[in-house]
Amino acid sequence: MNKEERLVKQITPKSEDFSRWYIELIRRAELADYAPLKGMMVIRPYGYAIWENIQRLLDRRIKATGHQNAYFPLFIPESFLQKETEHLKGFSPEVAWVTQGGQEELEERLAVRPTSEAIIGYMYAKWIKSWRDLPVLINQWANIVRWEKVTRPFLRTTEFLWQEGHTAHETREEAEEETRMILEMYREFVETELAVPVIAGRKTEREKFAGALETYSIEGLMADGRALQMGTSHHLGQHFSRVFNIRFEDRQQQLQYVWQTSWGVSTRLIGAVVMCHGDDSGLKFPPQIAPLQVIIVPISLGNWQETVLPLAKELRMKLQEQGFRVHLDAREEYTPGWKFSEWEMRGVPLRLEIGPRDVKQRQIVLVRRDTREKITVSLEESRARVSEILDDIQKNLFHLALRFQQENTYETNDYREFQEIIEQKRGFIKSYWCGRTSCEEKIKEETQATIRVIPLEQPEDIKNHRCLHCGQPAKWLVYFAKAY
RNA sequence: CGGGGCGUAGCGCAGUCUGGUUAGCGCACAGCGUUCGGGACGCUGGGGUCAUGGGUUCGAAUCCCAUCGCCCCGACCA
DSSP: OOOOTOOOSSOTTTOHHHHHHHHHHHTTTTOOOOOOOTOOOOEEEHHHHHHHHHHHHHHHHHHHHTTTEEOOOEEEEEHHHHHHHHHHHGGGGGGGEEEETTTTTEEEEEEOOOSSSHHHHHHHHHHBBBBGOOOEEEEEEEEEEOOOOSBBTTTTTTEEEEEEEEEEESHHHHHHHHHHHHHHHHHHHHHHHHHHHHHEEEEOOTOTTTTTTTTEEEEEEEEESOOOEEEEEEEEEEHHHHHTEEEEOOTTEEEEEEEEHHHHHHHHHHHHHHHHOBBBTTEOOOOOOOSSSSEEEEEESSSSSHHHHHHHHHHHHHHHHHHOEEEEEOSSOOHHHHHHHHHHHHEEEEEEEEEEEHHHHTTEEEEETOOEEEEEEEHHHHHHHHHHHHHHHHHHHHHHHHHHHTEEEEOOOOOOHHHHHHTTOSSSSEEESSSSSHHHHHHHHHHHEEEEBBBBBBOTTTGOOTTTTOSBBBOOOEEEBBBO
16 A cells, blocks of 8 residues: 555554454444453444434434334343243354342342343233234333453443344234335444444344244454454244233234244444455545544644634534534644544544635645545535535545445355355355255355355245255355354 | 463564663653644653562572463364
8 A cells, every 4th residue: 555545654554463463453443442351342432423413323223113122121131031042042152241249149040131132021911911012112212231251342242232123923924024124124224323334134044033924234344354243133922922922812802922023133234344344544534424524724834813713713613513423623733644544544534624724725636535535615615515525525435335245145056166256365155055054054064154145135036046065056146154 | 171372661573591789772652842734853851569478588570389371372252
């Protein structure tokens, strides 16, 4: 990479060591810092602002589809968790336990929620009596604890923030419809607001949520060619309603167990945005979720405090009034050049430069983070142009990411070629699969690639194809990848 | 949880092998001055229980034991 392009020093280039680049960038850009506790991090204001934007934009969609927010307890009695054995088995290795309250040993251990199906199931049994009570459509924004062995900021931390939806329905079909509607909501949200293109589909038996009938997920492709699960939507069937006895009298006056769903996205999305859009100069945020959308850098020349600064302040005010997230960096101890690099590293989509020359000519200079293009515009048209350019950056980031995803999606049913691609290029590979877990596991052992999703739309000529691994008749066309 | 690597100022490191002045360097930080359209410069200054605990020794950042944390590669997950 030449000097012009690599303006930010002090960060390991992305191409050299992706995972070092990721960790250094997160700390240098002040998104997060390590807490003095194993596997835990502090989300700093600049990083938390992204989460707030995600919350705002997703919460709007959750409510628009008829869901309401509520809050359930952080602790779950052990006996609740034990009711659904499949569920417990899935989570037990990573549950944190509270055994003491004050000075007293507790009679029953309390789990710090790894997810809330159990406690919510208990409450739903109390609330649901009749088909008239259904559907129940509740969402909760909460923190979750999972005692993970290997952690990475945002991607996998011991405690993380998420949103978990929990719904109860009269029929299997209705629950299935909800599960898929949410999957589509997530896809649209992630692609529109985070500008990360995803592949949506169903999880295999092996990869699905502990205790679910079906799990659906959206998978993004990160810049190092690995897939990241960015959201899941589970059809829980009647597993939980049977153990928590969530019954209702249906329209025919028969007692029935409800059909349930649960679904979530987490602070992991922030990691996805970093890994999907960032470059050697640092972060690159889609305007929709960027902590700051516009950074104003006054050019400190001559008596700039009297000439440039007042105009810079006025521009800030006007942009703020227009609803943009904007900051004026008027610090005197840094040179403009330093600020350019710093804010580029921190991913601000658009920089607004204003200097003595611009003041005289009633103009400003706009510089895009994504293309580095410099655009000189008159003061009069500046506000309209800012809005227009931000929209364009949002679209451009999505298209760049989409092109990357497409260029790194391969199609092969030749196992040798498959192995070569996974080893040398990574990315998604579309292949045929017989549907047996044994084949899936062998492939994982031999290549480290896992089936990320089974696309909902399957080719009609599936019968003409054979399994990538065993050569027996294929059941599904699937996406493989090395995953995070 | 296995295998490997690393913990010395906020960050990056040297010093450890071969124990011995007051533990050093670059960046960052503070003060003053000159600068400022792509990471400016000069002068002055502050900052360290050498990860933690124990041991060996006249003497430990340095040797020994244990613990904790972080990173990388594998098995598990949002």
